[in-house]
Each structure stands twice: as structure tokens, then as C-alpha cells.
Amino acid sequence: FLICVAIRANYPLYIRSVPTQGELKFHYTVHTSLDVVEEKISGVGKALADQRELYLGLLYPTEDYKVYGYVTNSKVKFVIVVDSSNTSLRDNEIRSMFRKLHNSFTDVMCNPFYNPGDPIQSKAFDSIVSTMMVQAC
Amino acid sequence: MESLTLSDVEQKYYSELFLFCDVDNTKKVASNGKVLDLFRAAQLSNEVVHQITELCGATRLGHFGRSQFYIALKLIALAQSGLPLRVESLNSVRDLPLPRFVMGKNEQEMRHVVMFADTENQGPYLPRPPGRVQAKKVSAHEMIQPCVPTVDPQPDTTSPVVSPNQSPPTSPHAWRKHKRQASGGNVDRQPSVPGVVWPPFREAQPGPVTGDGMWSAHSPPPVQESWVSFTDTPPSCTLPMHPPSAQPESTTVRTVPSAMTTNEIQRQTSGYDDPWKITDEQRQYYINQFKTIQADLTGLIPGSAAKEFFTKSKLPILELSHIWELSDFDKDGALTLDEFCAAFHLVVARKNGYDLPEKLPESLMPKLIDLDDSAGVPEPDPEVGFSASPVEVTPNKSPSMPSLNQNWPELNQSNEDTAIVHPVPIRMTPSKIHMQEMELKRTGSDHTHPTSPLMAKPPELSEETKLAAAIKFPGTTVGDGYSSSDSFTSDQEPISSAVNRQRSHSGTSPEGLKVVAPPPPPPRPNASHSRSSSLDMNRNFAAVPAGPQQPGVVAFPPAVPPRPLPTQTSVPHGHRSVEGDGLPAITSTSPQQMPEQPNFADFSQFQVFAVDQPADDGEKPSDSGQVERCAETTGTMRTAKNDVQAEERNATTVNSAKVSTPLAPPPKPVRRRLKSEDELRPDVEDLPQKSTVIATVLATQPSIPRSIGKDKKAIQASIRRNKETNTVLARLNSELQQQLKDLLEERISLEVQLEQLRPFSHL
Numbered sequence: 001f002l003i004c005v006a007i008r009a010n011y012p013l014y015i016r017s018v019p020t021q022g023e024l025k026f027h028y029t030v031h032t033s034l035d036v037v038e039e040k041i042s043g044v045g046k047a048l049a050d051q052r053e054l055y056l057g058l059l060y061p062t063e064d065y066k067v068y069g070y071v072t073n074s075k076v077k078f079v080i081v082v083d084s085s086n087t088s089l090r091d092n093e094i095r096s097m098f099r100k101l102h103n104s105f106t107d108v109m110c111n112p113f114y115n116p117g118d119p120i121q122s123k124a125f126d127s128i129v130s131t132m133m134v135q136a137c
Numbered sequence: 138m139e140s141l142t143l144s145d146v147e148q149k150y151y152s153e154l155f156l157f158c159d160v161d162n163t164k165k166v167a168s169n170g171k172v173l174d175l176f177r178a179a180q181l182s183n184e185v186v187h188q189i190t191e192l193c194g195a196t197r198l199g200h201f202g203r204s205q206f207y208i209a210l211k212l213i214a215l216a217q218s219g220l221p222l223r224v225e226s227l228n229s230v231r232d233l234p235l236p237r238f239v240m241g242k243n244e245q246e247m248r249h250v251v252m253f254a255d256t257e258n259q260g261p262y263l264p265r266p267p268g269r270v271q272a273k274k275v276s277a278h279e280m281i282q283p284c285v286p287t288v289d290p291q292p293d294t295t296s297p298v299v300s301p302n303q304s305p306p307t308s309p310h311a312w313r314k315h316k317r318q319a320s321g322g323n324v325d326r327q328p329s330v331p332g333v334v335w336p337p338f339r340e341a342q343p344g345p346v347t348g349d350g351m352w353s354a355h356s357p358p359p360v361q362e363s364w365v366s367f368t369d370t371p372p373s374c375t376l377p378m379h380p381p382s383a384q385p386e387s388t389t390v391r392t393v394p395s396a397m398t399t400n401e402i403q404r405q406t407s408g409y410d411d412p413w414k415i416t417d418e419q420r421q422y423y424i425n426q427f428k429t430i431q432a433d434l435t436g437l438i439p440g441s442a443a444k445e446f447f448t449k450s451k452l453p454i455l456e457l458s459h460i461w462e463l464s465d466f467d468k469d470g471a472l473t474l475d476e477f478c479a480a481f482h483l484v485v486a487r488k489n490g491y492d493l494p495e496k497l498p499e500s501l502m503p504k505l506i507d508l509d510d511s512a513g514v515p516e517p518d519p520e521v522g523f524s525a526s527p528v529e530v531t532p533n534k535s536p537s538m539p540s541l542n543q544n545w546p547e548l549n550q551s552n553e554d555t556a557i558v559h560p561v562p563i564r565m566t567p568s569k570i571h572m573q574e575m576e577l578k579r580t581g582s583d584h585t586h587p588t589s590p591l592m593a594k595p596p597e598l599s600e601e602t603k604l605a606a607a608i609k610f611p612g613t614t615v616g617d618g619y620s621s622s623d624s625f626t627s628d629q630e631p632i633s634s635a636v637n638r639q640r641s642h643s644g645t646s647p648e649g650l651k652v653v654a655p656p657p658p659p660p661r662p663n664a665s666h667s668r669s670s671s672l673d674m675n676r677n678f679a680a681v682p683a684g685p686q687q688p689g690v691v692a693f694p695p696a697v698p699p700r701p702l703p704t705q706t707s708v709p710h711g712h713r714s715v716e717g718d719g720l721p722a723i724t725s726t727s728p729q730q731m732p733e734q735p736n737f738a739d740f741s742q743f744q745v746f747a748v749d750q751p752a753d754d755g756e757k758p759s760d761s762g763q764v765e766r767c768a769e770t771t772g773t774m775r776t777a778k779n780d781v782q783a784e785e786r787n788a789t790t791v792n793s794a795k796v797s798t799p800l801a802p803p804p805k806p807v808r809r810r811l812k813s814e815d816e817l818r819p820d821v822e823d824l825p826q827k828s829t830v831i832a833t834v835l836a837t838q839p840s841i842p843r844s845i846g847k848d849k850k851a852i853q854a855s856i857r858r859n860k861e862t863n864t865v866l867a868r869l870n871s872e873l874q875q876q877l878k879d880l881l882e883e884r885i886s887l888e889v890q891l892e893q894l895r896p897f898s899h900l
Contacts, residue, residue: 111458111470112443123459123495124462
């Protein structure tokens, strides 16, 4: 059970979850996690130029699932929610997932036909996310 | 299904159609979507289509198998001829015309036509044909008749299709007209049809009529012939169209297939990318268009310019976006000539109703760019697009393409499992080292990637790699324990790694152990003992009957034996005495320690012995002969343990042995002894290790050169002893920590099991 979200200016550009049921709960979770993300990025005084800082790590674990955050230089946030029972996912794997997300997102951005702020409808992006989530689950 | 007999023509035609509909390439089932599109293209009413579907048994089966498809086609032909739909008429009607399909979707010829017609017009070039296709398809029928005669005079060699001139129909219609030649025997027309299409490509003439005019304009015969003989790409591509377009002209249909049977079969079976091949004329046109935007053919078209250009095609933004994703191979936000051609081709195809592929067809891959010189020399078609391998000859005409071409396809293919557009050969494997290597490789291979993560990652990874490597070297099992702040599922991993490190190091350097391992000092709420006589001791003593403990307990604090060897020797003695008191499991250790003892016991005790000869041996319990040598100090120790009175003598002996030794050290050996005892108790299996360690530790205390002087020797010995004690304590702590980890592990596993057993409540 994995949910990947790309958020820009506090509304989601893209939400994808592997189990399609119960999505609403994850939407809520993602929204609440945005607060944590904001808090983390506002707390950092120095410039966020370092790639390493883009990865926010485990935002907070709840009893059911863990939320990971990642913010890009343009303040586009990626959130991944994974089931707590999914213990096979390690921090490194989450990092690599975020990398892939970031790369794919960059590709989408490069598309001149994509207006920033539009929901992401790119099939390539979809396929990448699907593959990634299938791998993770 | 009733048996269906088809004429050769029909057979051929139907098989082509089936293949056309067989988008999944199953060879058995035609995809419903395609089939239904095809049927709709037959311009039959929906009811008729449903009826046909039912009759052919597809509704029964739920899908269109080959036989169902054929039957359906036949029924379509029936319907189009106006005959009632009867199953029995399937075989009865002999001269049934082939079913005709009007919609431009499944016609590559249409596509070509449209391309040519459109490309000429900068502005509304693209929308036009489809618009016309849609609008005028009805009229096409009417048009057909008058057009037919005009179509007749079309020898291969003459300028193609001059006839279109008089026909108002636009290029697509002219197209259709050609295809629908009611008259027979237009074999020549068939091959020329594609040829017809190409010449207009060059012309930039807006307007429907001009569209036709285009056709008539030029196209030198040789070109035409070249098309005909062309790798049959156009004919093959158009092949599916020919049959539909062909009238009940068995001859035409037959000729067409005969003309390119082999190729056709090749083409149709070779895959879907054939339709995506760009012919020379097309390419030439694309290049010209490219020049209008960007004069330098080796340069790039910026994304914004390309966006404007392709927006003119009036395709929906989503599709344009998809086209961009497909064609911008290097993801740089700009189009090279090749990318531009690919994008253009896709746009044209889409305008014709062709569905966009999910991935870029091979024939459109940017590696083709080198084949087109900046002078725009058209390459023979066979060379174009044949290069299936990404390592195709690619003279580096375009700046960044070649290496990327070669890297990307490879990586893309190899990364299918990761399915990343970006060539990241990273697998989501648990092996962190592997991932790091892959990451490094990726960063190395792709230097043009705009995202910074790529560049910033390597340092981190290299650090991790080094760390991991460093960690692995000592031989610890958990390599990642220290390298990252990974949130391991079980906390024990890093801790166990720490423990392992401790273990591995402890044997080598006790001091190192102290430095590396930060064991939390175990609580030692020891009221009766000065120091850490710990908890462990309490436990130990609690385990033991109080009686024997008494003397031990009492004895320990006062045991202020002379530090150096006496303490050493006292340890085993203490052990033995404790043994004597009934405490278990010490015998194993004591003998081990004993051998060490005598070493220095011999040396140091000897001296001490020589110096001082307190006759306190009375109380000593049975000792080995060796021990007896160290009688007095040890004896003092023992007596101290056993007798409070011996304290004095101990003190005296201590004082005699060493002057300035504070009393602090004395408890240490006691403590150490206690420690060893403690260690012995809890984990029997660990005891031997610990004892051996302790023994080694003790043994490492070499005989102090007596020449230094007893004071210094005593101090050094005490220091050493303290260190030993520390190491022992640390070791004990690590042992306990290990136990804690194990327990935690068990707990976590149990929790996991519980979680699994719990019926997915939270899902």
C-alpha cells in the first residue's frame, strides 16, 4: 500500500495509490503531512541547495503507516505514504523512489505543453510511478 | 461458427484487416476497440453493427476471434451491398464486394495524404484534412463516381493523379477516390497512389484545391517509382487501406498484394513501428519546417517555439504533451532536428487518427538524425529506421544526441524493470551497496540530466560506500549499521552491528573497545558494595544462598589486595573461593585464568613473595601449587575474603607491596572478579568467551619490569587492571545489550505476526 503524491502550493498535482480503495484516508494523511513538510522546510535557515536536504525523511510515523517527504528546489513537495506493515521498504529505497519521482517530474516540467500547476497527466510519469509502486509493494 | 468460404481476395483482405485490428499482436483476437472502430467506419448503422456482431458470434464469445472477425467483415460487405444479413448468405453470395471502410482512422494512406496536404499550410494545415475527412466523407461517396474517371488516366510514370484537379474533393477525398476506384484494373493506380501522396508533400499550397493541385504538381516519375519500389513502406503501410478502399475489385486487391506480398507480410509481421517510418519526402518536409523555425539544422528548437508550432495543429494539449514526451528524447526541453521530425510525424499521424504509441517507435528514434545531412540529402528509405540497435551508425551531427542515443536506449531497455524514463540503472534492491554502485554508474553515465539530485548524490553515495566498505572490512555482518541513519525495521541491526564491532574489536584491543562501544553503564544500585558490584552481583548473590554469600559479600569490599598480581591471582582465588562458597560455573574459568596468572604470578608474586611472607596461608582454600607461590598476597586476598581480620594483613601486605596504591584499585579487582562471576552466571555460553577474553586481558598484562620499581609497577598495574576491568565491564555490557537486542527482536517478530494475524482492519 503505497501512495505517491506530488504537491505544489498545497494542492496536489498528482496522487497515485496502489490500492485504490481507501484513498480518501490517504488524501487526508497527505494533507496533514503537508504541515510537517512546511515546518521542516521553514526551519532550515540555510539554503536548500543541498540535494541531501531535499529528502525530508520520515515525517512522522503513525500507528498504521509512515509518511516520507521530499521537497524540490521549487517547493514542489513529494509525499510517499507507506503501510507500516511494509517493513521491507528501507530508507534508501524511499530515497531512490523520491529520486525517480523527481526525475520524472522534471521530465514532465520540461514539456512545453505542460503548464505548471496543471494536474500531471503524463503517461510516462504514470508508468514510472506505477512501476515504482509495484516494485515497492 | 458456420464455415466461411472466402475468395482469395477476401481472404487476403480480411487477414490484413484482422492484423490491423490485432493491435495486441495476439494473432488470434482482434481488439474490440479496433474492431468496433472498423465496423463503424463501414458506415453502417449501429443496429446493423450490433447485429453483425451478434451474428458472427463475437457477442457470444466476448471477443473477436479470427473467424468471428472474418464473418463480421463478410456481413459488413453484405450490409453495405444492401443485402439482408443472413448467416446463410455468407457463403451463398459470391460476388460480394469487399467491405468498405470510410473513416480515416485505419488508413495510413490517409495519414500520408493528410500529412502532405497539411504540411504545406503553415497555419491550418493540420486541421484541414481531418476536418474534411469528417465532413465530407459522406460526400466522398458521391464524389467517387465522378472522380473515378478522372482517376483512370494514371499511369505509373506520368505525373501522378493529375485527375484530382477537377475534383472538388480535398486531398483526402481524392485519396479516397483513388482507393475507391470502382473501375477495375487500376492496378497501376494502386501503387501509384502512395506515390501520389508524396509529391504534394513538398508543396506548400493551402486550400483544398491546391491540395489536389499539389498532387498534380509534380513528383517526378522516378520518385514515384521509387515509392513503388520503396521498401514498400508506403505500400505496405497503406496496404490495410488498399483493401478497404478497393472496390469490389478483386483484381486491384490482388495486384496490390501481389505487388508486395513478401514485403507486406514482412511489414505486417515486423511490428507496429513500420507505420512510423518517415519517408524521404516527409523527412525533407520536416527539415524544411525545421528550418523555418531554426535555421541551423544542427541546432535546437526551444520548447516554446516548438509549442507554438505544434499548437497550430489544433491537437489537444494533452496529446501534444504526450507527443512531446515521446519525441524529446534527451529531455532537454528542446527539439533537435530528429526529435522535431519525430514529433512532427507523430502529430501528423495523430491528425490522421492514428493513436499515439506509448513509447517512441524505433523508426522515430533520434538516432536517425545523422542520416540526414544538414544539406538535407534524403537517405534511402531502407536505411532509415532499420537500425533497431541503438548503436546504429550515428555520426555526431547533433550535439548531444549520439552518446545519449547510445546510452539511453540501452539503459532504457535495461531499466525496463525500473521503467524510468531517465536511464537510471538502479534497482530497488535491498542491497545498499549495489544500489550505490548503480547510482554512481547512473550519475556517471548521464551527465546531462538537469536535475541536481544526480550530481549531489554521488558524494553521499561515495561516502556511504566508503563507510559501508569500511564497515564490512572489520568483518561485521551488518554493513549499513553505521553508514546511514536508516530506519531499520529492527533496531537491533545497528546495535548488533555495534555489538559486533565490539566483539570483533574486543579480542584485539580492549582499549579500542572502550572507545568504540558506548555501552550505557549498567545500573549498579549497590548498597552494600562500593562500586558496581552491581546488580549483577546482587543478582548473583541473590541466586545463591545467602549463607555462602555472606563471606563473599563481606569479603569483597575489604579485599584490598595489592594490585598488581595479587589482584590477578586473587581473581582466580576469588573464583575458587566463591566456588568454595558454592557458586557455580567458575571452575571452567578459573583454570583458564590460572594459567595466565602464574605467568606474572611467577614473576611478580615471586618478588612479593620474597619480600613479604605473611603467613596467612592458613585460610587459603585449596589452591594449586602455583597459587601457593603467591601465597601471601593471594593468601591475604583469600583471607580477606574469608576473614575480615585478614584485611589488616591485606592492607599491610598491600601497603607493603605498594605504597601509594590507593584503596580504590582494590575494589577493582574485586569488581573484576565480581564481574567475571557475573558474567559467568547469566550467560553460560558467553562465559567461556568472556573468560577467555578476560584471560587474555589478564595475560596481556605483561610482567611489569620490576626494575621500574614497585610503585610505578603498582601504579601501572593498577592502571592496567582498571583498564581491564573497564573492558570486562564493557564486554559484559555488550553481552547484555545483545541479549536485549535479541529480546527486542523477538518482540518485534511477535508483533509482526500479530499484525499479520490481525484481519486487515486498517486497510
